[in-house]
Amino acid sequence: ATEVQWWHSMGGALGEWVNDLAKEFNASQTEYTIVPTFKGSYDESMTAAIAAFRSGNAPHILQVFEVGTATMMASKGAIVPVGKVMADAGEKFDAKAYVPAVAGYYTAPNGQMLSMPFNSSTPVFHYNKDAFKAAGMDPEKPPTTWPEVALAAGKLKAAGHKCPFTTSWISWTQLESFSAWHNTEFATKGNGMRGMDARLSFNTPLHVRHIENLANMAKTGLFVYKGRGNAADATFVSGECAMITGSSGLYGNVKRNSKFASGTSTLPYYPDAPGAPQNTVIGGASLWVMSGKKADEYKGVAKFFTYIGKPEVAAASHQRTGYLPVTLASFKLTDDSGYYKKNPGTDVAVNQMIRKTTDKSRGIRLGNFVQIRTIIDEELEGVWSGKTAPKAALDAAIKRGNEQLARFEKANKR
Numbered sequence: 001a002t003e004v005q006w007w008h009s010m011g012g013a014l015g016e017w018v019n020d021l022a023k024e025f026n027a028s029q030t031e032y033t034i035v036p037t038f039k040g041s042y043d044e045s046m047t048a049a050i051a052a053f054r055s056g057n058a059p060h061i062l063q064v065f066e067v068g069t070a071t072m073m074a075s076k077g078a079i080v081p082v083g084k085v086m087a088d089a090g091e092k093f094d095a096k097a098y099v100p101a102v103a104g105y106y107t108a109p110n111g112q113m114l115s116m117p118f119n120s121s122t123p124v125f126h127y128n129k130d131a132f133k134a135a136g137m138d139p140e141k142p143p144t145t146w147p148e149v150a151l152a153a154g155k156l157k158a159a160g161h162k163c164p165f166t167t168s169w170i171s172w173t174q175l176e177s178f179s180a181w182h183n184t185e186f187a188t189k190g191n192g193m194r195g196m197d198a199r200l201s202f203n204t205p206l207h208v209r210h211i212e213n214l215a216n217m218a219k220t221g222l223f224v225y226k227g228r229g230n231a232a233d234a235t236f237v238s239g240e241c242a243m244i245t246g247s248s249g250l251y252g253n254v255k256r257n258s259k260f261a262s263g264t265s266t267l268p269y270y271p272d273a274p275g276a277p278q279n280t281v282i283g284g285a286s287l288w289v290m291s292g293k294k295a296d297e298y299k300g301v302a303k304f305f306t307y308i309g310k311p312e313v314a315a316a317s318h319q320r321t322g323y324l325p326v327t328l329a330s331f332k333l334t335d336d337s338g339y340y341k342k343n344p345g346t347d348v349a350v351n352q353m354i355r356k357t358t359d360k361s362r363g364i365r366l367g368n369f370v371q372i373r374t375i376i377d378e379e380l381e382g383v384w385s386g387k388t389a390p391k392a393a394l395d396a397a398i399k400r401g402n403e404q405l406a407r408f409e410k411a412n413k414r
């Protein structure tokens with residue numbers, strides 16, 4: 001059979017899911033073999049693929065997080081648009097079959113959808129119901145606002161909890177989605193969706209207030225910073241931290257590996273902020289097809305994409321992982337089956353994403369975003385350790401981040 005290499009960043013329960021998808025597809029036919037390989041974190045697999053591409057050893061399929069989208073879109077010679085892969089292979093592909101927020105994010109300004117939607121997520125609030133009970137709180141009443149999160153964290157701490165609240169993907173949850181959720185721009189030009197001349201704008205009074213709030217919570221032990229990327233996920237799954245803002249895709253891992261009852265609720269907001277809550281932005285990753293491969297291999301890629309997009313396969317993926325249903329049919333199938341009613345909290349991510357979007361909340365797509373995220377991590381770490389004042393950290397992150405945006409704009413000017 002013809003081999004198709006697929007590099008991904010799905011660890012733990014998610015890695016098992018990816019392996020199962022490949023296994024099931026491989027068993028369904030005899031011509032192609034999908035070979036999934038875990039290549040480390042999203043950052044690491046992207047770096048590895050860029051190096052491999054330069055030496056002619058890129059995989060056929062690369063899973064890239066949303067943060068790498070603008071970079072991939074600009075790497076014209078390195079990728080093949082998913083629509084072309086499907087058309088060349090004679091596979092049916094209709095961008096309209098995908099949930100608008102998902103399809104729109106992976107569609108270039110010229111209207112062409114460039115990558116295959118796969119594991120789209122959005123940030124939500126997960127909490128440990130057992131810990132809530134132990135602290136004398138109603139486990140069915142999660143906090144929905146930031147003042148309520150601080151109150152709940154105080155009760156958890158008083159009950160002896162060492163890590164009341166933590167977060168994964170701090171820029172994504174506390175600045176990017178935080179902005180959209182409050183209908184405030186994270187960056188100008190519709191968060192970069194309207195052009196490469198966008199510049200960062202996350203130092204408004206609302207942003208400063210929020211980071212100050214988190215800094216105070218950190219000082220009093222209510223918020224415990226657990227590191228970059230999704231490092232904090234494991235501390236929630238183990239029960240060490242009782243509340244977390246993180247990916248909806250953490251659901252499957254919690255369900256499979258944690259020993260406590262958990263709940264999922266909406267991302268907290270400031271009730272006095274006008275426009276909140278609006279909607280949250282897309283995260284997770286999509287599948288990019290790399291250039292320079294044989295026609296037969298692309299055919300295998302196309303057949304695999306058709307397979308994972310089938311309503312029943314996409315619905316099963318959504319229900320197993322907590323990632324969003326990426327096609328309209330997979331959402332309908334899940335809804336009609338009564339799944340959301342039977343599994344409270346699993347509809348939170350969907351509901352946050354299907355709300356009406358505005359120019360300020362549609363999505364965030366910026367060049368050199370991988371580097372910008374690192375800059376934000378660095379500057380905010382100064383806040384959590386008490387070295388930098390919140391406003392100064394946000395200003396510095398914007399200044400340094402804007403240099404990255406200007407560099408990207410210059411390098412990609414036609």
Ligand SMILES: O=P(O)(O)OC[C@H](O)CO
Nearest residue numbers: 065067121247249283284
């Ligand atoms: O944990 P994921 O896969 O939902 O990804 C979260 C963020 O979007 C990464 O940038």
